[in-house]
Amino acid sequence: MILPAAISSALKGEKSLPLRPVQQVMQIERLGAMHQSRLSFMRSLVRRIMRERWQITLHKFELDNDGYGTVIYQVQTANHLYSFVLFSNYLAPEDRNDRVIASQWDLTMALVDGEVSDEYLESLRNNVPKQEAGRVDARVFVLSRANRSARNFDYMVDALARGEQPSVEKISQVGYLYRTTAVYGSGKLGMADWEKVNTHFKDFDRPFSAEMFVCLMLRNFSLLQVEHIAKHRAEFNAGEGEKSCYQPMDLAIKRFIGIGNSTGLGMAPYLINHPQLINRWVEMRELALARIRVLGEVNGAIVEQFLLLLKRAATYTEQTVTEDQQQTENNQAMREDLQKLASHYQQGFSSWQAVLEWSEQHCSLQGQEMLVSILLELYPALVEDLEDHLVVDESMDIEPLMPLAEFLKQIEKHYQWALDVDFEEPDSRAYFWYRSEEKMEPRLGKTNEEPGAERQMPLGIAFAVRQCYDLAKAHLTEHTTHSCAHFVQLNPHLRSSVRRIQNMSQCLYGEIHVNLLDKEVLPMHLLRCKLAFFGVGKFDPKSKLWVRNTMFQGAPLLEEIGQPFSDDWFMPLAPSVQAEG
Amino acid sequence: MHVSMVELKAALRRCFEATGYFVGHYEDAAEMILWLEKHGLAGLAEFNNSLPYINQDQDKQQSTIVYEDSSAIVIDSHHRSSLNCIAAALDMAYYKSVQNGIATATIRNCHNRMFVLKALTDCGRRGVSVVAYWQNGSQVITEHTAAIKAGHRYPNYQQSVIDTDNFQEDTDQEQSLTIICSTRVDLTSSLKARTASGIKNIQKVTHISSEQIAENKMQTVEFGIEIPQPLWDSINQIGEGVLVESSEQSRKGAGA
Numbered sequence: 123m124i125l126p127a128a129i130s131s132a133l134k135g136e137k138s139l140p141l142r143p144v145q146q147v148m149q150i151e152r153l154g155a156m157h158q159s160r161l162s163f164m165r166s167l168v169r170r171i172m173r174e175r176w177q178i179t180l181h182k183f184e185l186d187n188d189g190y191g192t193v194i195y196q197v198q199t200a201n202h203l204y205s206f207v208l209f210s211n212y213l214a215p216e217d218r219n220d221r222v223i224a225s226q227w228d229l230t231m232a233l234v235d236g237e238v239s240d241e242y243l244e245s246l247r248n249n250v251p252k253q254e255a256g257r258v259d260a261r262v263f264v265l266s267r268a269n270r271s272a273r274n275f276d277y278m279v280d281a282l283a284r285g286e287q288p289s290v291e292k293i294s295q296v297g298y299l300y301r302t303t304a305v306y307g308s309g310k311l312g313m314a315d316w317e318k319v320n321t322h323f324k325d326f327d328r329p330f331s332a333e334m335f336v337c338l339m340l341r342n343f344s345l346l347q348v349e350h351i352a353k354h355r356a357e358f359n360a361g362e363g364e365k366s367c368y369q370p371m372d373l374a375i376k377r378f379i380g381i382g383n384s385t386g387l388g389m390a391p392y393l394i395n396h397p398q399l400i401n402r403w404v405e406m407r408e409l410a411l412a413r414i415r416v417l418g419e420v421n422g423a424i425v426e427q428f429l430l431l432l433k434r435a436a437t438y439t440e441q442t443v444t445e446d447q448q449q450t451e452n453n454q455a456m457r458e459d460l461q462k463l464a465s466h467y468q469q470g471f472s473s474w475q476a477v478l479e480w481s482e483q484h485c486s487l488q489g490q491e492m493l494v495s496i497l498l499e500l501y502p503a504l505v506e507d508l509e510d511h512l513v514v515d516e517s518m519d520i521e522p523l524m525p526l527a528e529f530l531k532q533i534e535k536h537y538q539w540a541l542d543v544d545f546e547e548p549d550s551r552a553y554f555w556y557r558s559e560e561k562m563e564p565r566l567g568k569t570n571e572e573p574g575a576e577r578q579m580p581l582g583i584a585f586a587v588r589q590c591y592d593l594a595k596a597h598l599t600e601h602t603t604h605s606c607a608h609f610v611q612l613n614p615h616l617r618s619s620v621r622r623i624q625n626m627s628q629c630l631y632g633e634i635h636v637n638l639l640d641k642e643v644l645p646m647h648l649l650r651c652k653l654a655f656f657g658v659g660k661f662d663p664k665s666k667l668w669v670r671n672t673m674f675q676g677a678p679l680l681e682e683i684g685q686p687f688s689d690d691w692f693m694p695l696a697p698s699v700q701a702e703g
Numbered sequence: 704m705h706v707s708m709v710e711l712k713a714a715l716r717r718c719f720e721a722t723g724y725f726v727g728h729y730e731d732a733a734e735m736i737l738w739l740e741k742h743g744l745a746g747l748a749e750f751n752n753s754l755p756y757i758n759q760d761q762d763k764q765q766s767t768i769v770y771e772d773s774s775a776i777v778i779d780s781h782h783r784s785s786l787n788c789i790a791a792a793l794d795m796a797y798y799k800s801v802q803n804g805i806a807t808a809t810i811r812n813c814h815n816r817m818f819v820l821k822a823l824t825d826c827g828r829r830g831v832s833v834v835a836y837w838q839n840g841s842q843v844i845t846e847h848t849a850a851i852k853a854g855h856r857y858p859n860y861q862q863s864v865i866d867t868d869n870f871q872e873d874t875d876q877e878q879s880l881t882i883i884c885s886t887r888v889d890l891t892s893s894l895k896a897r898t899a900s901g902i903k904n905i906q907k908v909t910h911i912s913s914e915q916i917a918e919n920k921m922q923t924v925e926f927g928i929e930i931p932q933p934l935w936d937s938i939n940q941i942g943e944g945v946l947v948e949s950s951e952q953s954r955k956g957a958g959a
Contacts, residue, residue: 221957259705260927309707309927317708318924387957519825520790522798558953559946565956567947572956574947580726607798610727611778611791614765617727667957 125511132409133630139412141630145539147408150636154647155452155487159495160502160692161407162657166509167334168677170325172687174200178339178680185210187354189347192247194238195339199325204263205238206339207231209251210347218269220303220384223560225255227267229300229343233336235261235314235323253304253311254561260314263323263332264307268300268340271382275299275348278371282352283359285367293378294696295443297660297672299344301382307333320513329399329512330656337673341381342680345371373679374697380675383658386668387564390648391555393634394581398516398625401632403655406508407494408631413504414497415474424500425470431496431692436460438693444662452488459489499692518625520617522607526598529606529620532627533591539635540584541591551585552641554578566645566667580618584637590619659693704932711928712737714938715750721944723761724787731822732786738821740928743919744860744911746818751934753784753815757941760787769811774803780813782878788813793822793833793882800831800884808882816880820849823882824858827851832890833858837880838865848892853885857913857920861894864907 125133132139146152158165170176182194195206208231217226230251238246242261249256253267274296281288307330309315319326326332349370356368393400418424436457444450462484463477471477474497481490498505524532534541543550554575558565569575580586593616597609606624610617626633634651636643646666653661653671660672676694678687706714712733719729739746763781766788770777776795780788792810799806810816816837826833832853839845844865851858883890894908947953 257705260707260925309709312705312707312710312927315708315924315927321924519829520794522794523801556947557945558949558957559943560949560954562946563957565947565953567953567956572952574953577945577947605798607791607794611766611768611795614728614788614791615725617725617791618730619727621727 129409129508129511132412133405139409139416141408141412144536144631145635147404148631148633148635150634150644150647152487152491153634153651154644155491156651156654157488157492157495158654158657158659158692159407160498160505160689161410161509161512162655163328163330163334163512164338164657164674164677165689165692166328167331167338168674168691169506169509169689170331171335171338172678172683172689175684176325178342178683181205185347185350187351187358188212189351192243193343193346194243195343196237201324203236204325205234205236206336207234207238207243207246207250208340208343209247211251213269215272218272220269220301222304222386222388222563224303225253227251227253227303228270229268229340231266231268231336231340232258232262233264233332233339235263253306257312259312260318262313263319263326264305264336265311265313266302266305266333266336266340268302268381270300271296271298278348279352279355282349282371283355283368285356285369287369287372287375290375290378290696290698293375294441296382297378297675298341298380298382299348300340301384301670302337302340302673303384305333305336327513328509329403334656334673337381337383338677341379341674341677344381345376345379345679372697376679377676377691378694378697380672380677383653383671383673384664384668385649385653385671387566387645387649389652390638390645391564391579391581393648393652394583394638396516397622397632398514398518398629400634401626401629402514403512404631405629406511407498410498410505410508411494414501415478417504418474418497418501420470420472420474422470425467427500428496429464429468431499432460432464434695435492435496435693436464437695438659441696442660442662446663449661449663452486455486456488456492459485460492463489463493495692502689518621520606520610520621521624522605522610524606524624526594526601526604526606526609529609529624530591530594530598533587533594533623536627536633537584537587537591537623540587540637543584543588543637543640545585545588549641550637551582551639553639553643555581555638569639582637582639583622583633585639586619587623590616590623704930704935705927706930706935707927708737708741708923711740711930714935714942717942717945718757718938719786721941722757728787728790731790732784732818735786735790735818735821738824739818741920741923742820742857742916743922744817744820744916747928747930747934749815749817751931753786754934754937756784756814760784766792766810774799774806775808776806777809777811779811782812782814784815785810785813785818785880786815789816789819789880790822793819793826796833796882796884797826797829797831800886804887805883805885808884810880810882812878813880814878816878817847819880819882820858820860823849823851824856826884827853827855827858830854830886832885832888834883834890834892835880836892838877841877846894848894850890850892851913852889852891855913857916859891859913860911860916861892862909863894 131137177198181196185191190210193208197204213228232250278288353368356366360366439453439457481493554567554569556574556578658671658673662670676691715733716729719732736746736750760783763783766778766780769779778792796808819835823833830853834850836848846863849858849860
């Protein structure tokens with residue numbers, strides 16, 4: 123949890139590296155332009171699995187010919203044995219709903235500590251398919267559920283059963299067989315708390331690594347299931363004495379199939395409620411970039427690889443399908459950026475500093491952030507050790523000794539972005555965030571049109587800072603020697619704000635520079651930021667409040683564990699295109 | 704019923720939020736209850752005792768400073784629960800002890816003082832040694848003390864039951880909590896000292912060492928928390944007060 127001296131001295135102090143300024147990095151539009159990178163949690167997890175050669179085997183496989191039933195995988199790592207338990211049930215098309223308020227799913231699953239006995243399996247069977255309506259114990263790390271992509275699933279079963287390979291073009295439209303609609307961990311529904319996972323299970327001690335592992339296992343199961351159904355259908359369709367037409371899926375196509383994900387507003391409060399964690403994630407990413415800026419040697423091989431990655435990223439973006447107008451325009455701008463970068467630096471260059479500066483002058487935010495991700499790909503040795511420092515102790519203490527005058531200076535220094543908001547302007551408080559009585563789903567309401575503003579969640583950080591600043595300033599004029607201890611004792615309603623401001627003022631990043639109550643607020647940026655840290659791709663916004671995306675596309679398959687691994691599944695291309703490139 | 708620590712904390716936060724606690728106070732209150740329960744000190748039972756009065760704090764006056772000098776402070780909490788005021792009072796004591804080496808804080812008219820242990824532990828972690836002392840009850844008095852050394856992670860806690868027939872109760876002690884903080888002296892406390900001096904009216908002394916408290920924590924982290932179903936239901940039922948009714952329009956606010 124505490125950073126090694128070599129890292130903390132690179133972040134702060136005389137020997138610190140040239141990190142990008144907070145005003146630049148924490149601007150919400152830039153966070154919303156981030157992409158997956160070598161430090162993303164999925165990449166980190168897959169590296170660990172491949173390097174440590176986890177043994178993942180089918181322990182129970184009880185699926186009927188239509189793919190319904192129970193499956194248990196056993197996962198043996200160097201440290202421990204886990205079980206991944208999956209229930210596949212029939213779901214009528216009309217009951218298929220990706221929203222959090224749904225109550226039935228095609229698949230439900232759990233990641234469990236140790237071996238699963240018959241008795242324990244029954245307990246899981248009675249609870250896991252119910253998801254939020256069920257309860258589990260502290261042996262369970264993760265609960266999740268997924269719905270089929272009806273378009274792709276049926277098509278692929280039919281194709282394989284006919285002895286044909288699925289069309290890559292079709293898979294490029296929707297690159298998955300299942301979409302997860304929720305992945306719960308960290309103590310939800312009775313599961314093991316993060317404190318247990320982090321301290322007891324080294325295999326999953328990085329942020330969201332158990333949750334990401336479940337998604338990876340779901341991806342692998344989806345491939346197993348689709349082949350299983352196709353095989354049985356082909357046998358059924360074959361005439362008496364005839365040979366089945368079934369063909370297993372081509373490995374390159376398999377690798378190109380990921381897992382879909384729908385993410386809604388629920389992810390947005392997380393970023394505001396865990397500012398120390400977000401600070402750390404951003405710090406490590408920015409530190410990786412700063413290391414490359416200073417220490418990344420530029421030579422012929424690196425330039426060549428850089429140009430290849432620019433081309434790959436442009437093709438990847440071209441292959442990204444979305445109906446959203448804004449995303450389409452962003453993708454188009456980014457492709458142009460990548461082409462501009464490639465043309466400008468075709469003949470080589472001598473420093474990354476110049477390339478980064480050039481991109482800030484000539485590229486969109488999307489393009490600039492893609493460049494950052496590409497740079498992180500080029501220097502694994504400068505980047506990968508930082509994945510061990512993405513966890514942080516999230517406790518916040520008030521600093522009672524801080525003189526109130528100093529506190530005001532801290533606000534002026536670190537929260538100018540919040541003080542710049544004019545809260546007299548009605549549009550600045552046009553929205554409020556609340557929890558609905560429907561499964562406590564986070565929602566956004568219009569302040570002057572919808573009931574519930576008095577029960578809003580405290581996500582309006584900028585407004586809270588403004589109130590705190592004004593009252594502290596007034597208090598100081600009457601009590602010039604008072605400390606924060608006095609101020610909070612006499613203004614108990616500001617306790618949370620004072621605590622947050624003091625703690626965040628010690629962080630390099632952390633506070634997202636946005637007024638979340640504003641009429642023009644785009645929560646999509648928050649979702650996109652967190653999803654980029656997870657490592658997803660193929661962003662496809664469905665409104666300004668939820669987004670579809672793809673996880674683990676291009677990741678190695680289970681059967682490839684133990685084989686040579688280059689960790690080069692960044693921005694994976696459709697197989698045929700890849701072959702041509 | 705089995706729940707995780709994070710579930711309990713989230714439910715408690717909603718519960719206190721719904722009863723009018725300020726944001727910082729409902730954050731603290733949930734942490735204080737969870738801390739006791741997590742460390743084997745019956746936080747949920749203590750909270751259950753306070754539950755019938757949970758709504759009353761919102762009508763009470765905020766804590767006021769009765770007396771203050773450089774190394775002492777007296778705060779009147781006006782019969783609020785310690786869940787709703789004690790963390791700020793400890794901040795004042797911490798502040799004065801860092802300034803002067805040692806400080807005392809007396810908090811009067813404060814209920815559920817057992818919850819001070821979380822705030823006391825925070826001070827210890829931050830390099831200030833703390834002793835707390837309080838009494839509870841009238842017919843049968845329980846006497847409590849807890850102490851933590853500077854830089855330590857877990858306190859020691861003692862409780863004794865006093866037969867009031869043989870004991871002259873100091874009425875000033877009623878609902879009062881005394882805190883001593885020091886950056887200069889490592890403070891300890893022990894109710895056993897009174898037994899040793901020949902006082903017969905202490906019937907039973909319970910001592911929970913910092914080692915036992917640490918062990919209790921490990922158990923909770925491993926297995927989670929068991930909570931009586933009626934209490935869990937009550938917490939969640941009260942917490943429903945923060946939820947907003949659903950409508951077609953509100954569903955659009957979730958992206959539907």
